[in-house]
Amino acid sequence: MDDDKTPRLPRRMTRSSASSSASSSNIVAAVNPKPLTINDLLVGGHLISLDDIISSFPGRNSQILEIVRLLGPLNSPMLPLFVYGGSSTGKTSIILQLFRHLNRPIVYSSCRTCYNQSILFESILNQLLLHRKNASNGYSNAKRCERLSDFVNFLREALTKVINNLKEKSEKLISNKVTQGKIGNMIYLVFDNFQLVREWDKSSTILPLLFNLYDLLKMPEVGLIFISSTSPDTFYSNMGYVEPIPVYFPDYTEGDIRQILLRNQVNKKLYSSFLDVALKSFYGITKQVGDLSAALKPLYEKYCEPLSDKGKGVAPNENMKQRLLSHIKPYIASSLNEIFKVSSLSSTEVDTHKEEKRKGNPRRLEKSEEPGSLDFHMSTSAKYLLISAFLASRNPATLDASLFDSKGGCDNRKRKRKPSEKAQERKETLEQEILMKGPGTFPLERLLAIFQCLVSVAEEPSDDEEQISDGLGVEVGNGGLMSDVHLQLSSLCNANFIFKGRSCPIEGSNRYRTTISEDLALKVARSLKFPLSKYLYRILQEETAHGLSIQKTLKFMGLKHGRIGKSPVE
């Protein structure tokens, strides 16, 4: 009984607060290594009423009530549940809060933090066996289980122990006539982020096992809850299983989102008038609360700018609303396209996006920034190598000869001889397809050949002007640029600019591919003052508006920086 009354730190809270509480509970564990009791399987924190939960999750009323009904009254057995719905719809936090309300023991394990089967199993068993990793046991697990059969055996043992423990406890409570603090005989296993299991190594065996776990254990006191962001029909299995009971969390409606966004605002009236203006257009793009709140935050600051106290305490009237509306209107459209500024894409793509954003508002770009500045450092030869890799990926191999034959530069004669209308059309569709299919692969030899051409072309024109200043330097530079190409290539590969494919079974050698975007390539080329567009197959053929603009910039740059190569306008 004493255990019940000693103050406990919440062992588990919602996902957001988990990080903050983790450190403090660790300290407590080190200071006070008291053995864990069955009470530690409860969700920590003081009891919370159902009404509180419902009011703290707007728009989730029916889901909360449905889960409560399915979990049932104390000591009633349960078939497995499958809770699903898109990300950030409140699945995990509602389940955890409900167990806090019900005050029943759960074993929670997320398949994201337990990223393979043995870690998942060990985490479940650690919690069930009330085992805490610490220095005295060398941070070891309670049980080691590699095989599925071991896991099921251990799990059955541990569960029987826990359930007997719970039964004893509740009998004691009944004999003492205590009506409060009942935790019942049931134990619930919660698997969060269940969709990730599909990508694990042995998913074909572990998925049917987990779905059939209820039938396998044959313990009515065990409740299973699967939380997944994808629907049950995405869990294909050739084994088949009795489907768990589905509980669906739909995405929030516009009204719900409004309520959620309004919750933590200081000036609710002002924010609400802001949402009237802004929310609708953003809601058309995405319905995820996280994305929306991140996107709306800077816009709201903009919205409050004209107000004296940044909108802390003003109640808006019609007049002011109009004024603020006219103030914010031009920003909405531009911020719509910046809605996903924080992107989780790879570094090269982030670069691309930055570049694209600059492309988006060219007027500002010209004024504020020097065009084509790279925000990372790269050696000259690596830049040339990257450009040649880009060309090799983009251009068809058959055109190399015509592009690079006599000292570089495009073959103007070829363009003058007009092919027939049909052939041109066919060519155009072909090249568009190439562009859509993405970069192609190329062997090392081709890359080196192009690289050599580029380096020789790039250094030639400087003969005229820079010969006097550092004639010696050119020769050295030539040798310098060509040296260590393989080293440069491997470092580019490591930086994910160039990908090394598997070796081709027919040709035997490795094939490479670069996935950098055209914008990045142009940027690199500009920093070298290298006329990249001349060597691009697409721009040679169709002079789209985009191509023209690039040529114009190049022409402009050519005038500014002296003659570099042969400008395409010649």
Added chain:
Amino acid sequence: MEQENHKIKAVNLLRSRICDPKFIFKNDSADSNYSKLKFMVSSSVTEACNNSVLLLGPRGSGKNEVLELVIQDLLQEYPDSISLIRLNGLLHSDDISAFKEIARQLCMEHQLLFSKAASFDDNSQFMVAMLKECGLAHKTVIFVLDEFDLFAQGKQRLLYSLLDAMQSITSQAVVLGISCRLDADQLLEKRVRSRFSHRKLLFLPPSIEDSQKLLMHVLTLPIDSSFPYDYAVEFNRKIQNIIEDKRFKATLNKYLNVDSSVKHLLRFLFCAASHMDLQTGFLSQENIELSFSSIQRQPKLECLRNCSSLELKILFCMKRLEVKEQSLCNFNAIMKEYKTLPQPDDYSKNVCLRAFEHLIHRELICFTDNRGQNLSVEFRPVKLLISSAELHQGLRANNSCPRYRKVQACRISLPTFTSLADKCHQRLFASSLTTPSNPHNFISSMNKRLRFQDVIDNHKIQREEANKCVRTCPLPLPTIPFTSYIAHPSIPTVSSRS
């Protein structure tokens, strides 16, 4: 307080009944599987002979539960002459771990010391020796092999040594295999099959009448001292009313048409029992309907309903590409198509890319191959995971893009047709197609804007027969009658997905 208590007790009783296989599957009639199996196993226990039986039936038909009942009965009747070994194909499908598990359970049973380090050979020799010893002691070893078909993968060494050991007169063992593959015995190798007894017990899903009996059996409260008399009688009367209601019968039939196994029915019952209103304490018609709708989900449609309008537009563009039968469908191609839409919004490319990624997370679309991991997202080819009918409904449900309604109206996809063809017992289509079993032909003829009459004339089938077939099979789009599909002037299209 007392009132509340017996209501909660009623819910608890129903729920524990549903979760208790003993209550559901106990059936003492002579021709039930339970009696047959019990007879077979108990006779081999009493007569000290070897036996092997396969229990076959679809998942959720109660094979395991019936077996469990039989074993519990036998353990009570002959507590000293049975030792039980349980294996599961999911856990012990490889021979090494299977023998290890057998040795472990044998050691547990006979209070022997189990060595974890024992090799495969040691374990298999131990098993054979134990079988012999048990035979001498007149003790029957019952092997229960759950997911039997998984043991038939690989070299089947376990099955061979088990069944081979049973050929000698000294041993006394029963092998019970459980599988949801009806052809499980065909998976066995020749040397194993010849040693198998070929006894099979088939577990069929119950008929509609049996299901209704089961419903009554589960849902009625006992009229004894455990509940107040009035409450129990009233409760049972309401249940009786609901079950005899015509509407309920129709819904139940529809539900059981999908899967008529016992477990499937129990899922529904569980939902209904937990939806029971604790205020009144009775199961009502509304509770039943609510639980039907909550258990029969249409995940793809729900997912489509969640899509923002930008995401729907991307899906729509993908569908257009599919209709145009373009070979390549990746993000760039979709963007090109997106630009051709009437009244395009000026979202930038990365916003669209993010929406595209959302669609991938929602699993409405997926990459066609896992190759080309190093290719960036916009170049990797993708495919739709929804049918055009679903997309059509999704677009219709979304208020924000009404202008695509007309474009999308009345397209028939190949999957719709194949399911149609299956359900019509292939009568309509087998006769309507010039080359049977090829729905392509039929649809391509419709592509040439043939009207229904022309189709019938061309393929020489009776209009009545066609209409009848159409009426008997439910279309995925039941609101639109089949004939209006065909007579519709817009061009139906063939989707290349299969």
